[in-house]
Amino acid sequence: xxxxxxxxxxxxxxxxxxxxxxxxxxxxxxxxxxxxxxxxxxxxxxxxxxxxxxxxxxxxxxxxxxxxxxxxxxxxxxxxxxxxxxxxxxxxxxxxxxxxxxxxxxxxxxxxxxxxxxxxxxxxxxxxxxxxxxxxxxxxxxxxxxxxxxxxxxxxxxxxxxxxxxxxxxxxxxxxxxxxxxxxxxxxxxxxxxxxxxxxxxxxxxxxxxxxxxxxxxxxxxxxxxxxxxxxxxxxxxxxxxxxxxxxxxxxxxxxxxxxxxxxxxxxxxxxxxxxxxxxxxxxxxxxxxxxxxxxxxxxxxxxxxxxxxxxxxxxxxxxxxxxxxxxxxxxxxxxxxxxxxxxxxxxxxxxxxxxxxxxxxxxxxx
Numbered sequence: 001x002x003x004x005x006x007x008x009x010x011x012x013x014x015x016x017x018x019x020x021x022x023x024x025x026x027x028x029x030x031x032x033x034x035x036x037x038x039x040x041x042x043x044x045x046x047x048x049x050x051x052x053x054x055x056x057x058x059x060x061x062x063x064x065x066x067x068x069x070x071x072x073x074x075x076x077x078x079x080x081x082x083x084x085x086x087x088x089x090x091x092x093x094x095x096x097x098x099x100x101x102x103x104x105x106x107x108x109x110x111x112x113x114x115x116x117x118x119x120x121x122x123x124x125x126x127x128x129x130x131x132x133x134x135x136x137x138x139x140x141x142x143x144x145x146x147x148x149x150x151x152x153x154x155x156x157x158x159x160x161x162x163x164x165x166x167x168x169x170x171x172x173x174x175x176x177x178x179x180x181x182x183x184x185x186x187x188x189x190x191x192x193x194x195x196x197x198x199x200x201x202x203x204x205x206x207x208x209x210x211x212x213x214x215x216x217x218x219x220x221x222x223x224x225x226x227x228x229x230x231x232x233x234x235x236x237x238x239x240x241x242x243x244x245x246x247x248x249x250x251x252x253x254x255x256x257x258x259x260x261x262x263x264x265x266x267x268x269x270x271x272x273x274x275x276x277x278x279x280x281x282x283x284x285x286x287x288x289x290x291x292x293x294x295x296x297x298x299x300x301x302x303x304x305x306x307x308x309x310x311x312x313x314x315x316x317x318x319x320x321x322x323x324x325x326x327x328x329x330x331x332x333x334x335x336x337x338x339x340x341x342x343x344x345x346x347x348x349x350x351x352x353x354x355x356x357x358x359x360x361x362x363x364x365x366x367x
Contacts, residue, residue, distance in 0.1 A: 150197025
């Protein structure tokens with residue numbers, strides 16, 4: 001059972017302070033293309049894009065997306081290649097695939113209307129509790145409190161929660177968020193809470209002097225708000241080395257579509273092999289076994305580094321040439337030969353784009 005984080009008197013004081021928060025929000029909210037648009041589909045798209053991604057990064061992606069897929073039906077009818085291409089560089093590609101699949105669900109099961117009930121919207125692919133609460137409250141005015149990283153931090157500081165936020169504490173904070181929700185305008189309230197966490201109640205240098213909730217914030221009263229909540233110690237991020245092959249035949253390069261279920265599922269990538277000091281790679285053997293190619297190495301590119309959330313990689317690109325092409329996989333093959341000028345038509349990961357950018361002739365790919 002979730003514990004009570006505040007007394008009834010403290011809850012009343014916090015609830016009364018929300019009036020100041022809403023006033024602050026109306027005077028300080030950032031301009032975003034999805035704010036105030038009233039389109040549930042656009043709000044849904046923005047919330048998916050904003051997961052693990054900064055607002056400034058999302059805005060141009062959102063605008064291109066809405067131009068290409070202005071309605072949920074346009075998205076449902078789109079080819080996955082185009083969907084992933086528009087998402088290229090935004091990362092976490094499962095978000096795009098889930099959004100695409102969910103659009104189909106909306107067309108088939110909800111008459112092309114984004115569902116406005118919690119039970120129905122959470123049945124959509126990729127829609128969890130946070131996204132559901134955000135869309136239902138912002139688009140439809142339903143009384144569901146959002147609980148993202150910004151809101152979690154604001155609430156933990158309001159009650160000076162020192163412990164690492166484990167399951168029990170999280171439930172208590174979620175309950176508190178719901179208790180503080182303004183049922184008259186849940187849209188403004190939720191956006192105000194998130195905006196406060198993003199602009200004022202930041203992780204390392206909170207600007208308490210500008211905070212409309214400073215008077216009722218325990219962490220501010222204690223004089224060390226940045227220490228709340230206590231952050232979990234981060235585990236070391238593993239590192240991998242990858243050899244990447246740019247294989248040439250008659251002016252074309254191999255691109256290989258990655259299988260579903262992996263980190264880069266559905267993207268088109270250059271052939272790559274993981275290696276280490278204990279396990280040297282044999283790119284020639286790999287290219288022979290997978291593509292039926294006998295290759296000769298050419299020039300090497302400068303190594304590039306790339307970081308995912310849970311993994312860091314160093315990619316070592318090298319050119320190869322082949323005179324012999326054996327179509328070992330027949331019509332079912334996942335790979336194809338592509339002219340350099342055609343690479344821009346394929347959804348390619350940011351890491352691979354970095355490798356390509358080391359060769360001057362590819363610098364415009366992905367832009």
